[in-house]
Amino acid sequence: MIEASELKPGMVVLLEGEFHSVVSAGYHAGGGQQGSAVFTRVKNLKTGHVKELRLHPGDKLEEVSLDHLEMEYLYTDGVAFYFMNSDTFEQISLPSQTIGAYEKFLQPNMRIPVQLYEGEPVTIAFPPAVELNIVSTPPGLHEHETSTFKTATLTNGMEVLVPQFIKEGDTVRIEVASGKYLERVRRGARKP
Incomplete structure (x- = not known):
């Protein structure tokens, strides 16, 4: 568990049962009747939806550690994108919403780090x-x-x-x- 005041961009947290990547986080000291707060923007790794949250600095969030595995992009069928582990030849798929705007940059045989949680694919770590x-x-x-x-x-x-x-x-x-x-x-x- 991590406190909201310790959030940093790039961290992955579990909110409402879904993985979210922290896009930005800023601490604002309160004054008068307003208490201090942490304003953060998080991106849902499954849907790509970005939302803004106002949290108390002491709020606890579950930080998630994702494993990275470089995989080869194979193809898309319009519904999902398919990747292959070059060592084991095991194939995985990610839904189109997860790939989002990166779709136009994916090329067959491109090697991309896929982020996994407990062996299950969550998202891709696309290069900048x-x-x-x-x-x-x-x-x-x-x-x-x-x-x-x-x-x-x-x-x-x-x-x-x-x-x-x-x-x-x-x-x-x-x-x-x-x-x-x-x-x-x-x-x-x-x-x-």
Whole structure:
């Protein structure tokens, strides 16, 4: 058990029988007739629903420790996503609601850490950024190379704004949370 005043982002707690990840937590000292409180936002790991809670600093919550197991993403049938343990070839499935917005970034054979509780899959620990290839983009405008952006289509079908110097075939890093371009990925080091 953990007190509400000790909550930190990233922790997983059990609320109303379901697993919730702490998105944010802040302690506010009370004044006058208002007592101190902990304001926290938690995300339901099964449904993806985020809710805000106001807790007393001494409220007890059950902290849950999840195990991480790297698994290979196989496919989706529209209802669930299927992953395989590369060592045992055992397959597990997670409902579509659990994957949520990460769906567009999942690619077959991608290795993803799956979070488990007592051997049962709960959610995936998706990386903050992914690398994808540019399938199509118009040629760059030389006089505007650094100040303007152009549209590019990625291998997953998503369109993003990229700098003018990006060309077809380039690999770029995309922030998963926002879907925005971060940087071009350079392969191999230049020889002196």
